[in-house]
Amino acid sequence: EVVLTQSPGTLSLSPGERATLSCRASRTVITDYLAWYQQKPGQAPRLLIYDASRRATGIPDRFSGSGSGADFTLTISRLEPEDFAVYYCQQYGSSPGTFGQGTKLEI
Amino acid sequence: EVQLLESGGGLVQPGGSLRLSCAASGFIFKNYAMNWVRQAPGKGLEWVSGLSHTGGSTYYADSVKGRFTISRDNSKNTLYLEMNSLRVEDTAVYYCAKDRRVYEPYYFDYWGQGALVTVSS
Numbered sequence: 001e002v003v004l005t006q007s008p009g010t011l012s013l014s015p016g017e018r019a020t021l022s023c024r025a026s027r028t029v030i031t032d033y034l035a036w037y038q039q040k041p042g043q044a045p046r047l048l049i050y051d052a053s054r055r056a057t058g059i060p061d062r063f064s065g066s067g068s069g070a071d072f073t074l075t076i077s078r079l080e081p082e083d084f085a086v087y088y089c090q091q092y093g094s095s096p097g098t099f100g101q102g103t104k105l106e107i
Numbered sequence: 108e109v110q111l112l113e114s115g116g117g118l119v120q121p122g123g124s125l126r127l128s129c130a131a132s133g134f135i136f137k138n139y140a141m142n143w144v145r146q147a148p149g150k151g152l153e154w155v156s157g158l159s160h161t162g163g164s165t166y167y168a169d170s171v172k173g174r175f176t177i178s179r180d181n182s183k184n185t186l187y188l189e190m191n192s193l194r195v196e197d198t199a200v201y202y203c204a205k206d207r208r209v210y211e212p213y214y215f216d217y218w219g220q221g222a223l224v225t226v227s228s
Contacts, residue, residue, distance in 0.1 A: 044218035044221060050216075090152075092212065097212050
């Protein structure tokens, strides 16, 4: 199975700053089938990005995804207080689909 | 508005069984694959099982294959997960997740709030 490694494990930033989260795959993600999810404490995950760079419905444009092959990035251009959460990447190009271990974005 | 409501979680002894249900509304249930994803306490997300739109094709993680059975009733807009031979390591919040496609697991655009399953003696 494809192993996804997210870095850093924890990212400490302030509101208004730019956040860059990384997701690296153990081998090429087929067709760049990679998604990003946000999860806040006690809540279900929420889809942010799919197909590496397409924003899901209702997601603010400060969230953007980029990358291809085995290296992907989620960027939050200007952090809002509600953006502090855990972020997971998921590949769905190979079966079984797999998740990264998560990056915690903290104030 | 898409809603997914899980039920059936609880405390069960190792070796026991439990059935989770997920009642769906706000979309045409029979047109989409569905999945179960779990999260152990303080841990990350793990895809558990998926099911095509008709229920004709099923998919399982190696960790649950042979012990869990996924199914659906499109007349009731409900997804199920039958869990047998439960182990302590199956303890987790189990999320029902709507797939974006029809057949094999893809990405998940809507999630339920989760059902807690605790396996302990």
